[in-house]
Amino acid sequence: MMPSSAYDIVVVGSGPAGQKAAIQGAKAGKKVVLIEQEQGIGGNCVYRGTIPGKTLRETALQFERLKRSNEVFEGRLRLDLPMTVLLHRLDEVVKAHECYMADQLARNGVTYRHGRARLVSPHEVQLETIDGASQTLLAETIVLATGSRPCSIPEVPVDHEHVLDSDSILSMIYLPRSLTVLGGGPIACEYASTFALLGVEVTLIDRAKSPLPFMDSEIVSVFQRGLERQGGRFYLGQTVTEVAWDGVSSVVARLANGMVVKSEKMLVALGRQPNIEELNLEAAGLSLDEKGLLPVNDHGQTVVPHIYAAGDMLGRPPALASQAMEDGRRAVSQALGLPVGDSANQVPIGIYTIPEIASIGLDEEQAAARYRGPLVGRAPFTEIAKGQITGACDGLLKLVTDPSGERLLGVQIVGENATELIHLGQMALQDGANIDRFIDTIFGFPTFAEAYRVAALDILGQRRKRQELAKAA
Numbered sequence: 243m244m245p246s247s248a249y250d251i252v253v254v255g256s257g258p259a260g261q262k263a264a265i266q267g268a269k270a271g272k273k274v275v276l277i278e279q280e281q282g283i284g285g286n287c288v289y290r291g292t293i294p295g296k297t298l299r300e301t302a303l304q305f306e307r308l309k310r311s312n313e314v315f316e317g318r319l320r321l322d323l324p325m326t327v328l329l330h331r332l333d334e335v336v337k338a339h340e341c342y343m344a345d346q347l348a349r350n351g352v353t354y355r356h357g358r359a360r361l362v363s364p365h366e367v368q369l370e371t372i373d374g375a376s377q378t379l380l381a382e383t384i385v386l387a388t389g390s391r392p393c394s395i396p397e398v399p400v401d402h403e404h405v406l407d408s409d410s411i412l413s414m415i416y417l418p419r420s421l422t423v424l425g426g427g428p429i430a431c432e433y434a435s436t437f438a439l440l441g442v443e444v445t446l447i448d449r450a451k452s453p454l455p456f457m458d459s460e461i462v463s464v465f466q467r468g469l470e471r472q473g474g475r476f477y478l479g480q481t482v483t484e485v486a487w488d489g490v491s492s493v494v495a496r497l498a499n500g501m502v503v504k505s506e507k508m509l510v511a512l513g514r515q516p517n518i519e520e521l522n523l524e525a526a527g528l529s530l531d532e533k534g535l536l537p538v539n540d541h542g543q544t545v546v547p548h549i550y551a552a553g554d555m556l557g558r559p560p561a562l563a564s565q566a567m568e569d570g571r572r573a574v575s576q577a578l579g580l581p582v583g584d585s586a587n588q589v590p591i592g593i594y595t596i597p598e599i600a601s602i603g604l605d606e607e608q609a610a611a612r613y614r615g616p617l618v619g620r621a622p623f624t625e626i627a628k629g630q631i632t633g634a635c636d637g638l639l640k641l642v643t644d645p646s647g648e649r650l651l652g653v654q655i656v657g658e659n660a661t662e663l664i665h666l667g668q669m670a671l672q673d674g675a676n677i678d679r680f681i682d683t684i685f686g687f688p689t690f691a692e693a694y695r696v697a698a699l700d701i702l703g704q705r706r707k708r709q710e711l712a713k714a715a
């Protein structure tokens with residue numbers, strides 16, 4: 243056992259939550275150590291989540307753009323395409339990210355330790371390194387940011403060869419000819435879109451009646467139609483009772499309604515579960531609630547006041563990298579008595595389906611549940627010059643307002659650049675902007691951002707009609 247070291251802040255986990263917690267502490271002049279059990283810094287976000295999936299998606303989109311110019315480039319994807327070819331940029335992207343993160347930690351004076359951490363008392367964290375050595379770190383404040391892992395269910399045994407999850411899907415050697423995607427959440431829909439665009443025959447199965455059920459249904463239907471046009475199939479409201487590899491060429495999924503779906507590979511994306519079992523929480527006086535989650539207050543503070551938790555390990559929505567970063571920053575600010583701000587109130591959702599989807603604030607259905615007769619302005623991308631020029635007409639921007647048609651309540655977008663465009667709506671929402679602001683603003687031409695003005699003009703028309711009707715009554 244090595245001698246113990248003392249720190250102001252010990253952070254466990256180097257994903258977006260842990261990193262931002264560590265940097266925030268170091269910037270406040272504290273002595274901070276960041277512990278990570280994996281080889282590299284960055285967590286799921288860098289190695290198994292956001293960055294790998296989006297890099298493959300970008301490659302698929304590049305092929306798609308070439309296909310749109312079929313008169314110039316003649317060609318189609320090779321069959322049995324090795325995944326390494328499709329992922330050739332991934333190493334570069336991950337390395338660039340690793341370098342930037344390691345640099346940022348070093349620049350801010352954060353100590354980095356590679357090893358597995360567990361609590362041994364309220365102020366002690368035991369670090370076990372890869373060579374089996376162990377050391378006790380004494381901590382004034384502890385931030386737990388250990389992330390999450392894919393959920394599994396007994397009827398769907400994941401073997402990481404034929405039946406894969408989001409941790410192993412990109413380890414496939416060849417692009418499969420067919421893929422069954424189990425689940426209809428963001429992970430399932432993003433990979434379904436990407437593989438369908440690469441020419442894989444995709445079947446998506448979910449027990450819910452709609453994919454992405456937490457998003458605006460009109461917006462989701464644009465994604466659904468897009469995937470169907472790529473040859474994708476949806477089996478919704480269906481439960482899988484058994485999944486097995488037939489030993490020859492197919493994964494066989496049996497559904498409760500008697501249907502059998504066969505494919506070369508299966509991706510299982512049925513949600514996530516927090517990494518908390520190995521932290522030895524009881525030793526620090528912590529226990530889980532009836533849902534198996536670690537209870538915390540709005541700042542991530544547990545019942546042991548100097549122990550905080552942040553990011554996906556909290557097991558609550560939205561499980562996003564941006565939310566995790568904010569959780570980490572917020573936890574340390576609170577622990578150090580620094581102002582925390584209220585920026586966590588508005589987290590934009592961005593889903594990288596094809597076309598992509600984004601949302602901020604209330605959608606049409608949520609607004610209708612709270613207000614009598616909210617107004618909804620629509621701007622289909624067919625009415626936007628940039629949509630026609632780029633051939634990306636498969637899009638829609640919706641502005642949701644209160645019944646007066648003046649106060650913006652939310653923005654939902656599906657289509658090219660949706661995950662960028664949403665921030666314009668986010669700023670307007672945060673500033674409490676009147677919808678007329680979009681009409682009075684001169685937008686560049688041709689841009690997708692113009693859709694805000696088109697949707698606002700749609701609201702203006704509806705507002706006038708409503709006022710005339712009220713006068714006439």
Ligand SMILES: Cc1cc2nc3c(=O)[nH]c(=O)nc-3n(C[C@H](O)[C@H](O)[C@H](O)COP(=O)(O)OP(=O)(O)OC[C@H]3O[C@@H](n4cnc5c(N)ncnc54)[C@H](O)[C@@H]3O)c2cc1C
Pocket residue numbers: 254255256257258259260277278279280284285286287288290291292293295357358359360387388389390408429517520521552553554555561562563564565566592594
């Ligand atoms: C396929 C996929 C796609 C995604 N796409 C997006 C997206 O497009 N946009 C978005 O915002 N979010 C996306 N997410 C979600 C995003 O990746 C997570 O919300 C984010 O990574 C959570 O950050 P975190 O810091 O809480 O945890 P993680 O990133 O999971 O990091 C936790 C770290 O803690 C380490 N750890 C665990 N236990 C210990 C221990 N005992 N000792 C030491 N280290 C430990 C783990 O090794 C891990 O590195 C995606 C997720 C997946 C799976």
Ligand SMILES: NC(=O)c1ccc[n+]([C@@H]2O[C@H](COP(=O)([O-])OP(=O)(O)OC[C@H]3O[C@@H](n4cnc5c(N)ncnc54)[C@H](O)[C@@H]3O)[C@@H](O)[C@H]2O)c1
Pocket residue numbers: 395424425426427428429430432447448449450454480481482511512513514559560561562591592593594
């Ligand atoms: N772009 C993004 O923001 C992004 C991308 C990927 C992941 N994420 C985050 O990762 C988290 C996890 O994503 P996810 O897609 O794994 O989970 P999820 O919880 O969002 O979706 C799981 C889906 O599986 C279905 N399901 C569960 N059990 C089933 C069963 N037995 N049979 C059939 N269907 C079943 C559910 O109905 C649900 O639609 C999300 O909550 C999200 O916050 C975000």
